[in-house]
Structure formats: structure tokens, C-alpha cells
Amino acid sequence: MPGLELLDSLRAIVGRDHVDAGDAVREEDTHDEALTAEPVRPAAVVRPHTTEEVSALLAFADSALVPVVARGSGTGLAGGAMPVANGIVVCFDRMNRILEIDEQNHVAVVQPGLTLRELDDALAPRGFLYPVYPGEMSASLGGNVATNAGGMRAVRYGVTRHNVLGVELVLPGGQVLRTGGKFVKSSSGYDLTQLVLGSEGTLALVTEVTLKLVPRLEHNATLLAAFATLESVASAVPRLLGGGVTPLILEYLDTGVMAAIVHESGLELGVPDETRARTAAYLVVVLESSHADRLEQDTEAAAELLAQLGALDVYVLPRTAGMNLIAARERVFFVGKALGADDIVDTVVPRAEIPAFLADTAHLAVEHGAIVSGCGHVGDGNVHLSVFQPDPARRHDLLESLFRSARDHGGAVSGEHGIGTEKQSYWLALEDPAKIALMRRIKAAFDPNGILGPGRLLDAPVAAAGRVAAAAGAGEQQ
Numbered sequence: 001m002p003g004l005e006l007l008d009s010l011r012a013i014v015g016r017d018h019v020d021a022g023d024a025v026r027e028e029d030t031h032d033e034a035l036t037a038e039p040v041r042p043a044a045v046v047r048p049h050t051t052e053e054v055s056a057l058l059a060f061a062d063s064a065l066v067p068v069v070a071r072g073s074g075t076g077l078a079g080g081a082m083p084v085a086n087g088i089v090v091c092f093d094r095m096n097r098i099l100e101i102d103e104q105n106h107v108a109v110v111q112p113g114l115t116l117r118e119l120d121d122a123l124a125p126r127g128f129l130y131p132v133y134p135g136e137m138s139a140s141l142g143g144n145v146a147t148n149a150g151g152m153r154a155v156r157y158g159v160t161r162h163n164v165l166g167v168e169l170v171l172p173g174g175q176v177l178r179t180g181g182k183f184v185k186s187s188s189g190y191d192l193t194q195l196v197l198g199s200e201g202t203l204a205l206v207t208e209v210t211l212k213l214v215p216r217l218e219h220n221a222t223l224l225a226a227f228a229t230l231e232s233v234a235s236a237v238p239r240l241l242g243g244g245v246t247p248l249i250l251e252y253l254d255t256g257v258m259a260a261i262v263h264e265s266g267l268e269l270g271v272p273d274e275t276r277a278r279t280a281a282y283l284v285v286v287l288e289s290s291h292a293d294r295l296e297q298d299t300e301a302a303a304e305l306l307a308q309l310g311a312l313d314v315y316v317l318p319r320t321a322g323m324n325l326i327a328a329r330e331r332v333f334f335v336g337k338a339l340g341a342d343d344i345v346d347t348v349v350p351r352a353e354i355p356a357f358l359a360d361t362a363h364l365a366v367e368h369g370a371i372v373s374g375c376g377h378v379g380d381g382n383v384h385l386s387v388f389q390p391d392p393a394r395r396h397d398l399l400e401s402l403f404r405s406a407r408d409h410g411g412a413v414s415g416e417h418g419i420g421t422e423k424q425s426y427w428l429a430l431e432d433p434a435k436i437a438l439m440r441r442i443k444a445a446f447d448p449n450g451i452l453g454p455g456r457l458l459d460a461p462v463a464a465a466g467r468v469a470a471a472a473g474a475g476e477q478q
């Protein structure tokens with residue numbers, strides 16, 4: 001479709017002021033936060049304001065075979081929101097309202113462009129919490145749904161999948177559907193909410209989300225435990241969780257990551273030099289409670305258990321230091337990026353397999369001449385690795401070996417960031433072909449013309465020139 005005709009059609013739907021094209025496309029809309037993806041300038045970025053506008057956009061795009069990429073806040077780490085050169089980006093930042101906070105049913109109904117920060121600011125005064133906490137509070141709820149975002153509190157509250165009760169979605173062609181609702185259970189046919197969760201914008205566009213809320217507990221405490229080996233910290237986790245402690249947060253950081261974030265944020269944790277010299281990794285345990293005295297008892301019990309599990313030392317951090325440590329942990333990605341990390345990995349294994357996976361990782365890093373530094377949501381088996389190996393071919397071999405090791409330990413390529421454009425080749429190579437074929441049939445049922453999210457997840461990579469014409473042939477890949 002000629003450029004002007006395309007732009008006229010888009011402007012007729014969302015208004016002149018909400019279509020950016022050519023030089024008017026903002027730089028931040030040309031990429032997400034994936035370290036390996038090169039920015040791409042799309043034909044246009046459109047900013048709808050209502051579900052009706054999204055529906056009209058998808059009706060138009062489907063009939064004209066225009067590729068569509070959804071965008072929330074662009075904080076994704078797998079290239080999921082990377083534009084396609086001849087396609088449009090549907091950016092949800094104008095659909096950012098809280099539609100309802102229902103205090104009886106403990107749910108919030110929100111538009112997809114709302115950020116986690118905006119939601120939390122509205123919930124805090126009412127004593128509620130949306131518990132999913134993927135660190136980056138500028139991320140949108142729509143992006144969280146599409147990536148099935150996880151984060152630090154998953155060990156206690158689960159991931160996005162466990163906290164979304166329903167969605168409104170728009171299919172290619174423009175049909176609007178509602179799935180789920182303000183109820184917590186249903187045995188009434190296929191669970192379409194769960195199918196769309198984690199589908200990375202390749203099945204439908206999400207225009208409304210119904211979220212589960214929990215009471216906001218007032219009291220929390222942060223423990224920092226130093227361990228002499230990575231293996232001992234990883235082995236402590238199943239026993240800690242089995243010992244009756246249910247932490248809000250359970251993170252491990254190797255000494256490389258801890259040193260980098262302490263330096264970057266000027267943290268003072270009070271770990272004596274002598275202990276630091278003997279430490280290979282730290283475990284950070286955050287506990288929460290509605291009662292101060294109960295929290296104190298739990299903190300004492302957890303400290304005792306950590307000491308029994310081989311910690312060199314256990315520190316109960318003052319409240320501010322604890323909060324600062326978690327805030328610094330949130331910034332690990334940016335610290336790694338500033339230090340020149342070439343890629344990051346968020347692979348997941350059963351938590352009891354973490355010691356063996358980390359031993360493989362250390363071995364593979366040496367074999368491939370790389371530096372690999374790690375931290376992660378250890379309670380969920382979700383290991384985050386910063387990979388320093390500038391040579392693309394050697395890095396590719398290393399990542400392939402790391403993902404293969406994770407799979408062989410019973411895990412998966414991505415625990416929470418998604419596959420996007422950047423982890424696609426590894427995932428397609430390692431995943432069961434029968435499952436990929438079934439997923440392609442599901443994709444074709446939602447999106448027969450293959451307009452949504454070309455070049456990511458299941459779809460073949462897009463050539464730099466884009467694929468408006470090729471979109472029609474997407475069904476051939478099944």
C-alpha cells in the first residue's frame with residue numbers, strides 16, 4: 001500500500017495528531033530494551049484511545065495485510081516490541097486509565113497502557129497491592145500480560161498469569177472479545193485468558209485487563225546471607241522454602257553482581273571485609289507480615305535456618321538499607337548494560353537444579369571465552385545472566401549451550417522476558433517440533449493472515465525491508 005494511502009487510513013481512525021510517520025517517529029518507539037536488537041523505523045506509529053479505535057485499526061490492517069506490532073512502554077528485553085519496517089506500531093500509551101478499583105471483589109480493571117507505577121500509586125492509599133513486581137515500574141500492564149512478566153515477588157504471589165482474571169482483546173479483523181472476569185475460577189471451556197497471556201502480541205491486542213488485588217502488608221524485613229559457594233546458596237533455597245519460610249522475595253546475587261550494584265548505588269550493607277573475601281554469592285530474603293511481632297519471630301526463624309544451611313553470616317538490614325538493596329537489585333540490567341554486557345539471559349530451571357545449572361554455566365563460560373555474571377529469582381529457578389562476549393558467533397554458541405543445558409535440566413529458554421525476536425532462533429531450535437506445530441495452528445486460528453507480531457516468537461525472521469507483501473503468505477509456514 002502506498003505510504004500516503006496508509007497514513008490517511010490510519011489518521012481517519014485515530015486522528016491526525018496520533019499518527020507519527022517518517023522523521024516524526026520518536027526514537028524511543030524504534031526499539032525496546034533488548035541489548036542485541038538494532039532500532040527499526042516503522043511505516044507509522046499509531047496511538048489509539050479506545051477499544052473501538054483498536055478494532056478499526058485491526059480491521060483495516062487485516063484487510064490491507066499491514067503488519068502490526070503492539071507496544072506498551074518498550075521496556076521488554078527480548079525484542080517483542082521491535083517494529084517492522086513496513087508495518088505499524090500500535091502504541092498503547094494513551095489507553096492508560098484505571099477503569100475501576102472494586103474493593104468488594106478485590107480486583108482492578110485497567111487499560112493496557114497503564115504503568116505499574118501508576119497502578120501502585122492508586123492502590124497504595126486504599127491498602128491494596130497488585131503483587132506482580134517485574135522491577136521496571138514504567139512497564140505497562142499490557143506488556144506484562146503479553147510477556148507473562150514475573151519478577152521478584154513471584155516466589156510468594158506467582159507471575160502475571162496467576163494474577164490476571166480476564167482480558168478484553170481485539171482480534172485481527174477487528175472482533176472484540178472478553179475472556180474471564182471478576183471471578184477466580186471457571187470450568188467453562190478453553191481458557192482463552194491464559195492462551196493470550198504470554199503470547200507476546202502475536203494472537204490478539206489486549207485492550208483491558210482485570211487484575212487480582214491482595215491486601216498491602218505493612219511490615220517487612222530484609223535479610224542478607226553470605227555464602228562461600230554458589231552451590232551452597234542454591235542448595236539452601238529448597239530447604240529454606242521447605243522449612244516453612246514463605247518469603248516475599250528470594251534473590252541470589254553472585255559477588256560480581258553485588259560488587260557492581262553496591263558500587264553503582266553507593267550501598268553500605270555492613271558486610272565486614274573478612275566475610276566479603278570468603279563470599280561467592282549472597283541470598284537476599286525479604287519477609288512480610290501484617291503484624292510487627294509476627295514479622296520479628298519469622299525473621300529470627302529465617303536467620304537461624306540460613307545459618308544452619310551454611311551461611312557464613314546473616315545480616316538483618318535496617319529498613320532503609322533493605323529497601324535500597326532491592327532498588328539496586330532492580331537496576332542490575334542497567335548496571336550490566338553500562339559495564340558493556342553483550343546479552344542477557346533469563347533462563348529457568350527447576351529450583352533444585354540451579355546448582356547443577358550454575359556449575360554448567362561456569363564451565364561453558366570458560367569454554368567460550370566469556371565472562372558470565374549472575375543473579376536471579378532463585379526461589380522460582382529463574383537465573384538471570386549477563387553475558388560478556390563481544391564476538392557474535394562465539395556468543396551465539398555459548399547461549400545455545402546455556403539454553404540446551406537449561407532444557408536438559410528440565411527448564412526453558414525464558415522464565416519471564418519472553419522469546420521476542422532475540423531469543424527466537426534458540427527457542428525454535430530447542431523446543432519440541434510437535435509443540436511448535438500446534439502453536440502455529442493456534443496462531444493461524446487467531447490471526448489467519450499473520451499480521452500480528454511478524455518475525456517474532458513462532459514467525460520467521462523479518463528481512464530488514466519488512467514484509468507487507470509477505471504477510472499474506474504467513475499461513476504457509478504452518
Ligand SMILES: Cc1cc2nc3c(=O)[nH]c(=O)nc-3n(C[C@H](O)[C@H](O)[C@H](O)COP(=O)(O)OP(=O)(O)OC[C@H]3O[C@@H](n4cnc5c(N)ncnc54)[C@H](O)[C@@H]3O)c2cc1C
Binds near residue numbers: 079092
Ligand atoms: C531494568 C529492567 C528490569 C526488568 N525486570 C524484569 C523482571 O524482573 N521480570 C520481568 O518479567 N521482566 C522484567 N523486565 C522486562 C520488562 O519490563 C517486561 O517484559 C514488561 O512486561 C514489558 O512491558 P512493556 O510495557 O514495556 O512492554 P513492551 O516492551 O512495550 O512490549 C512487550 C511485549 O508485549 C507486547 N504488547 C505490549 N502491549 C500489548 C497489548 N496491549 N496487547 C498485546 N501485546 C502487547 C509487545 O508487542 C511485546 O511483544 C525488566 C526490564 C527492565 C528494563
